Amino acid sequence: MAILSRQFDFMSLAKPFGIASIAAVVISIGSLLINSLELGLDFTAGTLVEVGYSQPVAVGEVTERMRVAGYPNAQVVAFGSDQDVLIRLPVDDTVSQEEMANSLVSLGDDILAALDDGSGVELTINRLEFVGPRVGEELAESGGMGLLVALGIVMIYVAIRFQSKFAIAAVIALFHDVIITLGIFSLFGLQFDLTVLAALLAIIGYSINDTIVVFDRIRENFRIMRKGTPYEMINVSLNQTLSRTIITAMTTQLVVCAMLFLGGESIQGFAIALTLGILIGTYSSVYIASSLLLYLNVSKEDLMVPIKDNSQDSTP
């Protein structure tokens, strides 16, 4: 690959990219504060019903029938085809759904009865999801906690395997990835549900993987290169790992895009989050994690811990 043959001065662009990243993080936080996230059913609690009609149906008509049946706040949208609608009921709708869920009548039967206009059009419930308010709240808490715990564990591991400056740089890069991905979800009003939370954790996994590969090379070069400033050594390391960075990002993007385009509506949020996260995570290994190392004045001395020589490792 042509990229390999040219040494690229990555760190010369550290400042402008750093400023761009700070701007992106600020915008993301701003958007999260102002718009917040379009939380999915898993977190907000409420009911979601996907109804299939045997004939095309108008969304307005369904909304009207739901209103008449005592669900004034029902949101109805077309789902996939014109024969499927998705109905969302907020949890504080006039009818207490928690009560309903505990009564012997099924919520689904009730909605089917409300929608049936007696014209002989067949209705089927493809999917019904009811999430009680307490469950949603707890999930949001444990999800947020999970993200923090994951970051904490990664920080400790990197601090032990490398050094504290590396740990700080890695975790700031991860925060950067998570915040910008969340920011994009918030800016564009994309729905944030449980699968997106899973995707965020997968992004942390991917991004740290990428960062570690770069760090590993930086550590190796700091130890074996006699000459050169940290600036040069980081540049060399980035160039050496560049082709791997690009290829791995590419193969992963290939499969994630397959998911995005073929995976269907229910997995869309997950695939979008991963697509964004892999791009941002790849970028942040270079321009956040590595630039921060430089900014934190990483030096040969930081890595002078006595570690056994790995070059003649008895690996297979």
Add this chain to the structure above:
Amino acid sequence: MLNKFPLWKNLLVVFVVLMAAIYSAPNLYPDDPAVQVSHEDSDITQFDLGAITDALSAESVSYFGEEVDGGTGLVRFSNLEDQLRGKAIIEQTLGNGYFTALNLAPTTPGWLQAINAGKMSLGLDLQGGVHFLMEVDMDAALQRRMENNVSTIRQILRSERIRSRSLSLENSNLIVARFDNEESRSEARSLIRENFADLQNVTREQGEVFSLELSLSDADILQLQRDTIAANKTTILNRVDSLGVSEPVVQQQGSNRIVVELPGVQDTAQAKRILQRIATLQFHLEAAPGAPSTSYTTYEYQGQLIDVSNDVILQGDRVSNVRSALDQSGLPQVVINLDAQGGEQFSRVTRENIGTLMDIVLSETKTRSTFTTAADGEVTEVQETYEEKRLISHATIRAALGREFVITGLSTTEANELSLLIRSGALAAPMYFVEERTLGPSLGAENIRQGTQAVYLGFGLVLIFMVFYYRIFGLVANVALAVNVLLLIAIMSIISATLTLPGIFGIVLIVGMAVDANVLIFTRIREELASGLSPQGAISAGFNNAFSTIVDANVTTLLVGIVLFSIGTGPVKGFAVTLMIGIATSMFTAIIVTRALINLIYGGRAVKELSIGKYA
């Protein structure tokens, strides 16, 4: 630097691949939807089977593989729709006394079943069904225990003639007893201490009033919660059995919730009716020999027929606590505590019946359908509820029993089982539905279709890219990748993990990320070649130098996977499991399998050039 693997390493690779192929094979044999038929008290015969097949043919429902095995009949269908229609037809044909259950009949060849090779089960999002999350009302359980305590304390104080001003339950975990003087209070306190080891007490004075506050410790509340959830889980398991669902899932989630997943069930209302039933528990004496046959009921217990008197000596709601424990000599026993009224009642009856056998009967309300055909041929389904009673304990009364008594002579498993059953009848706390999800079967089929398409496309693109970029080495990486997926499926089948849509995407993501280890090694080999190493030297140095990077990078991802697993529920957990197993298998295949193949191709001979793409 000949790059040869010792024989054992090559054999290990062959062995692992072979095992992976065998243990992932069952997934190639999808289960047949089937209906299982049994009769209340006799075996199913070929004659019954003939009646069933005739009726099915008459309604032109296609079926196959009908068989009678060990007293139950089985009929297979080619799709779920036929299965449901078939079940209704069979129920109508056979009438009352027969039980039909939906079932998935395995088609796995016998030798695979013999080595316990199972398949991954499909999550609800892939096959449709209902999912409930039920919350157990722990506060109610605690309240009931404390109410029992209040009534017992009242009884004790009365019998010891200790006067109290008032005695009441202030909140679910606080009993307050008020006395006129210090003396009565200290007497009461020592009595309570004697009788209730688990109640903590605090004394308080306010003017002329001397009060005693009693509560359960946090540890005891925790124990109560554990017992209660176990009791509720047992109850649910028993009820789910009566639904006749194949592969139901009943799992505890967190400290107070239970997940119930019923694949294939579409009638939510019926499922809910059954899950909310309450079980009851009754204590009886064994019927005296020669008693009139109307005065007793016969139960089967461990293969014996036992006549149990119809008189109830104690109702289950008098039971305040049940636990299995070990006695002084280390033998398992079940310890049952009764409330005051129950204790008194019980001691009176048992005193008069020492040497008689006492029986505990658990009754559960269940539903079944009956079909009636009207004159015009219209068939109507009527659901009726009936009580199913089971004898769960049959033991001799050795002494007059009081508020606390034990049942001995059991094995450890029997003791655990019995205490669970008694609890499910006596201690199960109310439950509420806090989450309900229904997925239609068509949506499941659609999810499978889209999921597999995405897997094929993603996998295909990666394979093409690798060969294009790394030539022979890319081909080797592709073989390793295929082995990786095979291993992943084998391990998931062995631990009978549930495959969900996010799980499928976990596999897709793993495929994308798994090549990373190979990419790391190959770029390293290219670098070594560029720096002038011989082909053999470059292979060896490439693998060795990339090793610690691969381990570091994968361990961090694995750590994140563990966090994901511990916070996630349902589908997210499925994703985490796939991710974690995938990381482990991809390290094995990228490092060991790839190396074995490279060694096979290039090792042990003079090589001028490696087919690894451009590197200069």
